[in-house]
Every structure is written in C-alpha cells, then in structure tokens.
Amino acid sequence: MSLNRRVAVIGSAVVAPFAGGDRSLEEVLYDVSRRALADAGLTMDGIDGIVVGSNDQFDGRAIAVMAASGSVGGVDRDILSTPSAGEHAFVMGVLRIASGHYETHLVVSWSPLEASSLPEAQRLGADPYFHRRLPLDDASTFALQGAALAAAWPAAGALADRIMEHRRAHAGVSPDGAGAARPPWPLKEGMLPPMASGAVALVIASQDHVRRHGVANPVWVRGMGWATEPAFLGDRDLSTAPALKEAARRAYDEAGIGDPRDAVAMAEICGVTPYQELIAYDALGLSRREDWDEDVRSGRFLPSGRLPVNPSGGVAALYPVFCAGLMRIEAVARRLRGQREAAGLAHAASGPAMMYQTVLVLGTDAGEARK
Amino acid sequence: MTSPRVGIIGIGQSAFKSRRDDASYPDLVREAVGAALSQCGLGLDAVEAVVYSLSPDAMVGIGNAERLGVDAVGGRNKRFLRINTGGATGISSVAAAYYHVAAGACDVVLTAGADKVGECGDSQTVLNKIWDPIYERPLPQGTITMLAMSAIRYAHKYAMSEEDMARVVVKNRRHAALNPNAHLRKEVTLEEVMASRYIAWPIKLMDCCPQSSGGGAMVLASERFIRQNRLDAVWITGIGHCSETYYIGDRMGTGQTADHADAYALGKAFDRAYRMAGVTDPQKQVDVAELYAPFSNTEYHAIEAAGLARPRQTVAQLNEGRFSIGGEIPVNPSGGTLCTNAIAVTAMIRVAEVALQVSGRAGGHQVKGARLGIASGNGGDHQFFGTMVVEA
Numbered sequence: 001m002s003l004n005r006r007v008a009v010i011g012s013a014v015v016a017p018f019a020g021g022d023r024s025l026e027e028v029l030y031d032v033s034r035r036a037l038a039d040a041g042l043t044m045d046g047i048d049g050i051v052v053g054s055n056d057q058f059d060g061r062a063i064a065v066m067a068a069s070g071s072v073g074g075v076d077r078d079i080l081s082t083p084s085a086g087e088h089a090f091v092m093g094v095l096r097i098a099s100g101h102y103e104t105h106l107v108v109s110w111s112p113l114e115a116s117s118l119p120e121a122q123r124l125g126a127d128p129y130f131h132r133r134l135p136l137d138d139a140s141t142f143a144l145q146g147a148a149l150a151a152a153w154p155a156a157g158a159l160a161d162r163i164m165e166h167r168r169a170h171a172g173v174s175p176d177g178a179g180a181a182r183p184p185w186p187l188k189e190g191m192l193p194p195m196a197s198g199a200v201a202l203v204i205a206s207q208d209h210v211r212r213h214g215v216a217n218p219v220w221v222r223g224m225g226w227a228t229e230p231a232f233l234g235d236r237d238l239s240t241a242p243a244l245k246e247a248a249r250r251a252y253d254e255a256g257i258g259d260p261r262d263a264v265a266m267a268e269i270c271g272v273t274p275y276q277e278l279i280a281y282d283a284l285g286l287s288r289r290e291d292w293d294e295d296v297r298s299g300r301f302l303p304s305g306r307l308p309v310n311p312s313g314g315v316a317a318l319y320p321v322f323c324a325g326l327m328r329i330e331a332v333a334r335r336l337r338g339q340r341e342a343a344g345l346a347h348a349a350s351g352p353a354m355m356y357q358t359v360l361v362l363g364t365d366a367g368e369a370r371k
Numbered sequence: 372m373t374s375p376r377v378g379i380i381g382i383g384q385s386a387f388k389s390r391r392d393d394a395s396y397p398d399l400v401r402e403a404v405g406a407a408l409s410q411c412g413l414g415l416d417a418v419e420a421v422v423y424s425l426s427p428d429a430m431v432g433i434g435n436a437e438r439l440g441v442d443a444v445g446g447r448n449k450r451f452l453r454i455n456t457g458g459a460t461g462i463s464s465v466a467a468a469y470y471h472v473a474a475g476a477c478d479v480v481l482t483a484g485a486d487k488v489g490e491c492g493d494s495q496t497v498l499n500k501i502w503d504p505i506y507e508r509p510l511p512q513g514t515i516t517m518l519a520m521s522a523i524r525y526a527h528k529y530a531m532s533e534e535d536m537a538r539v540v541v542k543n544r545r546h547a548a549l550n551p552n553a554h555l556r557k558e559v560t561l562e563e564v565m566a567s568r569y570i571a572w573p574i575k576l577m578d579c580c581p582q583s584s585g586g587g588a589m590v591l592a593s594e595r596f597i598r599q600n601r602l603d604a605v606w607i608t609g610i611g612h613c614s615e616t617y618y619i620g621d622r623m624g625t626g627q628t629a630d631h632a633d634a635y636a637l638g639k640a641f642d643r644a645y646r647m648a649g650v651t652d653p654q655k656q657v658d659v660a661e662l663y664a665p666f667s668n669t670e671y672h673a674i675e676a677a678g679l680a681r682p683r684q685t686v687a688q689l690n691e692g693r694f695s696i697g698g699e700i701p702v703n704p705s706g707g708t709l710c711t712n713a714i715a716v717t718a719m720i721r722v723a724e725v726a727l728q729v730s731g732r733a734g735g736h737q738v739k740g741a742r743l744g745i746a747s748g749n750g751g752d753h754q755f756f757g758t759m760v761v762e763a
Contacts, residue, residue, distance in 0.1 A: 002475065003474050004374075004375070004473075004474055004475035005474075049612075055435070056427060056428050056429065056434075057428065057434045057435070060504075061500060061504075062427040062497055062498065062500040062501045063426065063456075063457045063501045063750070063751055065455065065751075065755075066501055066617050066751040066755075067503060067617055069614055069617055069751075069754065069755075070616060070617050070618075074614045075628065076613065076614065076628075076636065077613065077614060078611075078612040078613060078614070078643075079456075079612070079614050079755065080454060080456060080463055080466075080467065080612070081454065081455045081456060082453060082454060082455075083425075083428075083435065083437075083453055083455045084423070084435065084437055084438075084451070084452050084453035085452070088452040088453070091452060092452065092454075092467060092470070095467075095470045095471055095474040095476055096470045096474070098470075098474035098476070099374055099469075099470045099473035099474040100373065100473065101374060101470070101473070101610070121434060122434070124428075124433065124434035125433065125434035125435045125436075125438065127433065127439055128432065128433060225450075226450050226451070226452065227448050227449060227450060227451065228447065228448070228449065228451040229441075229447065229448075230441055230442050230446075230447045231438045231440075231441045231442055232442075235442075242448055243447075243448050246448045246449075250450075351435065351438060352438075355438060356451070356452075
C-alpha cells in the first residue's frame with residue numbers, strides 16, 4: 001500500500017557533537033530545532049505537530065520527552081515520542097502528515113553522552129533473567145553479528161578489513177583506530193567508532209504545503225519501510241537481516257524500484273561495524289554475498305564509485321548512538337536538497353544487533369520527472 | 372483531503388491486579404493481544420503493523436522493554452514502533468495506530484502493551500525521575516505531590532472540599548464494582564475515604580489510584596477491511612493532542628502560561644477532537660466519558676476541560692449524580708483510572724471502555740443507549756494530553 005498523500009523533507013539541521021560544551025541539552029535541542037525551521041523557511045507557528053525520538057536510559061530521565069518538549073516547541077502543541085528509535089520519529093511524522101490531519105511536522109532526535117555510561121544503559125535493555133549478566137550491550141551484539149557472518153561467509157573477515165581501509169581513507173576514521181581500543185572479537189581496533197553526542201532535526205511537509213508555499217527543492221519520501229527482528233538473539237541468524245530485507249522490500253515496492261543497485265544515486269547506510277555494512281549491503285539488495293568481493297574491491301561504494309555509500313562519512317565518522325539512524329535520513333535529504341543527486345537511499349538501524357530496521361527511498365522533483 | 376474512516380474491531384484487557392506473579396511482562400501483553408484478536412476473529416498474520424504502548428522503562432525495570440514485547444505481539448519482521456507520552460501513552464498509541472491506517476499504510480494495526488506497576492517497587496520513586504534533576508526532583512516532586520498542589524489550587528479557585536474529592540472516589544468505586552476488569556472493585560463509603568490516611572494533603576490514600584499490573588490491546592482497521600470482512604466496529608471520529616509546560620513553576624504565579632488548578636491543554640485537546648468529530652455541544656452530544664483521573668480531584672477539572680460542565684458547577688453536579696451511571700453523562704463508568712492504573716495502557720483502556728460502551732458491550736457497567744463517547748489520557752507532569760471521540 002502506498003501512502004494517501006506525499007510527504008517531503010523541506011528543512012533539516014544537525015548539531016553534533018555537542019558534549020563538553022557549556023550548553024544544556026535543552027539549549028542544544030532549541031538550537032537544532034531553530035536551525036531546521038530556518039532551513040525550511042518556517043517559524044514554530046508554521047508547525048502543526050512534533051515527533052521526537054528520545055531514550056530515557058541515555059538521557060538519564062524517565063519520560064525523556066518531557067524535558068525536551070519546551071525546547072522543540074511542544075508547549076501548546078501536539079507532541080509524540082518514539083523511544084524505540086530516533087528514526088521511528090520520522091516514520092511517525094510521515095504517517096501523521098500522510099493521514100491528512102497535519103500539513104507540517106518537526107522531527108527531532110538526540111543522543112547525549114553525559115548522563116550515564118551508554119554500555120551500562122544498553123545492558124539494562126537485556127532481559128533480566130537470561131542475558132543481562134552476560135553482559136549484553138550493543139558492542140557485544142555487534143561482535144556476535146561479526147562472528148556469525150565470518151562463520152557463514154569466511155571471506156567476511158578480509159572484506160571487513162578492506163572496508164576499514166576505505167573508512168580510514170574516506171570517512172576520516174583515524175588510522176590508529178579510534179573508538180573502542182579493544183572491541184570484542186572478531187572486531188578489531190577501529191571497527192567500533194567512538195560514541196558521540198548529537199542532535200538532528202528535520203522539517204517535513206505535505207505535498208499541499210509544498211505546492212501552496214512554493215517550497216524549493218523538496219525531497220520526497222518515495223518509499224518507506226520499517227520492521228523489527230525478534231527480541232532474543234538466540235531466535236535470530238545474526239549473519240542475516242530479514243527485518244531489513246522486509247523493510248527494504250516495502251520501501252522499494254512503494255517507490256517502484258525493481259533493482260536498487262541502479263535505481264538510486266547514493267546511499268547512507270547505518271552499518272556501525274564493517275560486518276554490519278556487509279550484512280546491510282546484502283539485505284538492501286545493493287550487493288549480494290557472492291558479489292561482495294568484486295563490489296568492495298572495485299570501489300563500487302566509494303565516493304568515486306557507481307553507488308557512493310555514506311558520502312557524509314556515515315556512522316564511522318560520527319556515531320551519536322540513538323539518533324545515528326535519523327542522521328542517515330537527514331544526510332540523504334540534505335544531499336538531495338543540494339541537488340547533487342535525484343534519488344537516494346537511507347538505511348537506519350537501532351538496538352542490539354540492528355534489531356529495528358528502517359529504509360527510506362528519497363527523491364527530488366527531478367528524480368520524479370525522470371521516473 | 373478527507374481521511375479514510377478508521378474503526379476499532381478488537382479490544383483485550385488482561386486481569387488487572389496488584390501483582391501478577393502468574394505472568395511475566397511479555398505474558399501480560401500476550402494475554403491482552405490474544406483477547407483482542409479473538410474478539411475480532413483475526414490471527415496475528417492479519418496484523419500488518421504494531422504500535423507498542425509503554426511509558427517509563429524504569430517502571431518495568433528493563434531498558435527499552437518494548438523489545439521484549441515484540442514476540443508477544445507477533446511483531447517479528449513487521450512494522451513496529453513504540454510510543455511514550457507518560458500516562459497518556461495508551462491513548463497516544465491508539466492515535467498512532469489510527470494514523471497508520473488513515474495514512475493508507477495499513478489495513479489492520481494492533482496496539483498493545485502492559486505494565487507491572489504493582490511490582491515495580493515504588494512507582495513514585497520512579498516517577499520522581501521525570502522531573503528536572505536540579506530544580507524539581509529534589510523537592511521531592513512526585514505525581515501525588517504535583518496533583519496535591521493542583522487540588523489545593525482548585526479548592527481555592529472553585530470551592531472544592533475534601534468531602535467533594537471523596538465523593539468522586541465513592542462514585543468510581545461503585546462503578547468499578549460492576550466492572551470485572553477493574554482492579555479495585557470494593558465499594559467504599561464517604562466516611563471510609565475521609566478516614567484514610569493523608570498521602571500528600573489534601574490527597575488521602577483512597578483518593579489515589581492503585582498501582583496495577585496488567586495489559587491492554589486494541590485492533591484498528593480501515594473501513595474497507597471492515598466492510599470486506601463484515602466485521603463489527605465502532606469508529607474513531609475525533610482525535611486531539613496538546614501539551615503544557617514541563618516546569619510546574621510555569622503553571623504558578625503571575626507569569627503562568629496555564630493555571631495548575633485547571634487542565635488547559637486537555638481542554639485544547641478536546642477542542643481539536645470535537646472539531647474533527649463535529650461535536651459542537653458536548654453537554655448534549657456526549658453520552659459517556661472515560662476521563663483519565665488518577666486522583667479524585669483531577670476528575671473535576673477533566674470534566675470541565677471536556678466541556679461537560681462549567682467550573683463552579685461541576686462539584687455540585689457530581690454530588691447530584693449527573694456523572695454517575697444512570698445520570699445524564701456518566702463519567703468513568705468503568706471505575707476509571709482511580710480504580711485501575713497499569714500506566715502503560717491506562718489511557719488505552721479509557722478508549723477501549725468507551726468503545727465497549729458505544730458498541731453496547733460494556734456488560735454490568737453499560738450506559739444505556741450510549742452512541743457517542745469520549746476518552747482522555749494525561750501524561751508527564753500533567754503535561755501531555757490526548758483525547759478521542761468514539762462513535763457507534
């Protein structure tokens with residue numbers, strides 16, 4: 001099913017990293033919201049509704065949306081929160097506009113560092129009886145994915161090394177291995193980027209708003225899919241990502257895309273480790289396992305390749321954990337609004353071992369005309 | 372553009388109790404989901420998307436506890452996301468499910484959740500953490516002390532007595548005694564309420580909602596799906612949300628944006644829902660109301676925000692029985708939040724109960740002839756408000 005009304009990104013902003021500054025989180029959120037509104041040529045009065053993606057554990061507050069509400073313009077307005085993932089706020093915003101009840105939305109997510117140890121907060125997400133005392137945080141689940149992939153596809157280890165070479169050359173990743181100094185096996189130094197603080201905001205609008213206000217360079221949501229894996233890692237084959245396949249299938253169907261390898265001009269992929277990047281290539285249909293060696297070796301996904309992946313630097317360059325997925329959507333939208341490409345693919349993943357998967361196909365008016 | 376109509380086709384409530392030692396957290400969710408699906412005769416395969424209803428994770432003691440609920444709602448490889456607006460989460464989740472269908476993304480959406488408030492240790496310790504760690508958390512602020520301040524302000528402004536608060540409890544307990552799903556089902560007298568100990572003056576123990584464990588689920592569907600499959604449905608015809616300030620201090624003093632006695636944003640949320648539903652005179656058009664009121668005093672300003680009575684008249688009208696079953700506009704015929712509060716789904720149950728009422732399936736607490744009902748949810752520090760109009 002396609003949506004009843006078209007929705008476009010008309011403005012966005014990123015403030016990252018912000019940790020270590022002299023501003024409170026509320027001030028940062030006010031700043032990023034104001035910047036996104038200015039980018040869209042709107043004031044808060046032009047916003048009908050707000051959806052934020054906030055995480056209680058990372059913020060160190062219960063019902064984290066409460067404190068943020070004023071900063072993002074929530075007082076006297078309609079505001080929702082999607083604590084499952086930052087990118088789910090975008091999904092919810094698109095659905096609300098497509099329903100016909102809203103013309104515009106502000107979508108905001110953030111990920112601070114100062115409130116608590118993120119790995120400790122993540123470990124509280126494991127079920128208290130079986131997994132919590134392992135302990136199980138994002139890094140260990142990412143490593144389990146790497147181990148599962150290496151077992152299923154022995155060439156994955158060498159491919160991961162090669163992707164790291166690309167990251168060091170093109171994403172500004174430090175050659176001496178930034179991030180976790182001793183990440184869990186089979187991850188190597190540098191394969192887990194350091195966790196950063198960040199905030200991101202997007203302004204989205206209906207096709208009627210875009211037409212009525214003559215918005216320049218809207219970036220249309222052409223396809224949107226999201227899906228979840230089951231809760232327990234033991235119920236999953238961690239070398240694969242069926243939920244991502246399902247999310248991509250839905251997004252491609254809506255966008256009328258048969259083969260994504262040639263249908264989009266660029267992509268932002270939420271692969272924190274190089275193993276996750278490989279799994280995402282496969283599930284997104286950008287490169288099947290048997291094509292990985294050729295595609296990685298030939299530089300197909302480099303900035304100069306046929307399908308540039310993560311031209312922003314991606315998660316390897318900046319990893320604000322909870323909003324990294326929404327930042328992928330913002331990065332594609334920003335690039336398309338700059339009219340560098342006509343169509344792009346954004347992939348967002350959140351939770352242990354990429355549990356929540358979201359796929360967006362975005363396109364410009366030029367891309368629509370070309371279809 | 373005109374939005375397609377969205378109907379409620381399935382409702383499930385688990386047994387709400389102080390403790391549910393017989394059921395794990397996912398078990399509670401599954402209990403409600405099973406009941407909702409069996410009511411509409413659908414299986415999990417028919418569900419295209421899930422909106423998970425869960426307020427503070429700390430209440431369950433598991434970070435992002437919605438992940439543990441994925442299997443309980445059959446969410447694997449399906450569209451799934453979670454909503455949290457504190458106590459309003461349940462009604463916000465129903466609204467989010469509504470938007471899934473109204474947007475054209477799905478024909479059938481499940482919204483579900485559960486809470487184990489009765490087993491969380493002490494909900495007020497958790498809820499203290501919703502406030503700013505520097506200014507309001509150390510007071511110490513809690514939802515009871517917060518709404519005790521509202522009670523004092525309301526009493527000062529509209530002449531409400533502690534006996535008037537107690538009469539709300541007596542009414543709702545009488546209603547809950549008729550509702551097999553309610554947590555507190557024992558009727559109480561005015562004297563018993565007045566004799567209960569103070570928790571935060573003027574709120575006494577019996578003026579407070581219980582800490583409940585239990586789950587709730589609802590299935591929403593498009594009109595096309597409902598017609599094609601000849602399903603029974605009631606219709607969501609109005610939705611509204613609005614928020615107040617975060618800092619309680621901003622609701623007091625000369626610079627206030629809203630008076631802490633009232634429920635300003637709840638009123639605006641009802642205005643939006645009524646506008647959408649075409650309700651122009653709620654006192655004449657509303658047959659039944661399920662209004663989120665976790666403490667007795669808050670039912671008064673909720674009734675006023677819903678436009679069912681004017682301030683200064685509400686207390687007298689409640690005392691005269693206007694808002695009791697058998698009265699002109701029964702409010703909280705299920706017993707309401709005052710008798711059952713599993714926070715993650717409490718506001719969902721308000722919608723569910725109104726849906727049962729307008730479909731004539733509320734059982735012992737049925738309001739005769741109810742065709743149009745309203746529901747509300749409050750969340751945060753009396754900050755987030757959701758409203759809904761449901762019609763037969």
